[in-house]
């Protein structure tokens with residue numbers, strides 16, 4: 001079903017322009033609902049970035065972007081995607097599709113990082129198309145009135161340009177309908193992730209990184225809602241029957257930071273062998289938007305997209321992780337320090353030490369990257385993970 005749902009999405013994405021559909025590129029937590037309500041083909045380049053990582057095409061493509069002046073130290077989604085464009089090679093071709101669709105408009109939200117804007121501006125210059133977006137403040141504490149007001153106004157101000165490129169007016173009814181579907185998708189995705197609070201868990205972080213596909217690229221569509229209804233029913237069945245994602249689950253780990261896309265299978269297999277289930281993550285939870293409200297589209301979008309973990313202050317992040325550790329009965333936290341994404345690496349400002357002291361649970365930092373495998377030492381990560389699980393076993397034995 002996953003193959004069918006995602007396959008349909010990619011096919012429509014590449015065939016849409018021939019049927020007169022305009023294509024909008026959108027950042028993963030950009031105003032996708034607005035674009036969908038205006039009938040755009042909505043394409044998410046970060047999803048393409050993840051595909052380039054998972055297929056291990058990225059390390060060969062990144063140097064091409066480096067040669068054009070994009071530093072090897074910046075987002076490796078950006079550099080692998082631009083490398084893919086320069087070389088004309090993409091995982092889309094493995095699906096017998098021509099490649100990512102060319103944008104008629106590029107739409108960003110800087111809630112996650114500045115890189116997304118720089119990334120989109122490269123294509124805006126290449127194709128001479130508009131690149132517009134929302135500049136969300138970072139390190140947000142309280143989500144108070146002025147911030148939400150500002151982001152809601154910025155979002156509303158995008159509409160005339162969206163309408164001009166789409167060649168149609170925004171229908172408020174249509175927007176409400178898309179928002180309602182997005183909200184439903186979010187609720188179901190949240191319930192899917194919360195299934196991992198069960199002991200043993202029927203789903204791990206590694207499954208989540210794949211299962212999140214529809215929540216990322218199809219929120220606001222019926223297809224995503226239908227998909228998660230089936231998945232959730234299956235997970236409930238697994239819980240009822242005691243079916244474990246990790247046979248003989250003994251340890252429960254929280255994964256902070258980006259996945260190492262090119263090593264998902266190896267890591268999943270290693271944790272499986274160690275009887276450790278990675279039950280929750282900051283990453284997969286980033287597509288839960290509890291605030292979306294069809295009755296108040298602009299303000300609720302602003303609230304939802306400002307509540308994102310990545311753009312919150314250190315104390316908010318700490319509180320959130322504390323809650324996750326309790327909810328998912330976590331024994332240890334693994335921080336992935338992704339070299340090219342400081343935005344998603346939460347080990348750099350003393351978070352591990354503070355949480356260890358407060359919660360009395362150990363942590364491990366592994367150094368690597370989301371896409372650039374040249375920055376990941378597999379041997380070192382394997383040894384460190386093994387030692388970490390041994391440490392957890394010793395603690396358990398002394399309890």
Ligand code: SF4
Nearest residue numbers: 075112113115341343
């Ligand atoms: S948040 Fe990180 S991985 Fe995502 S686009 Fe920004 S720099 Fe890249």
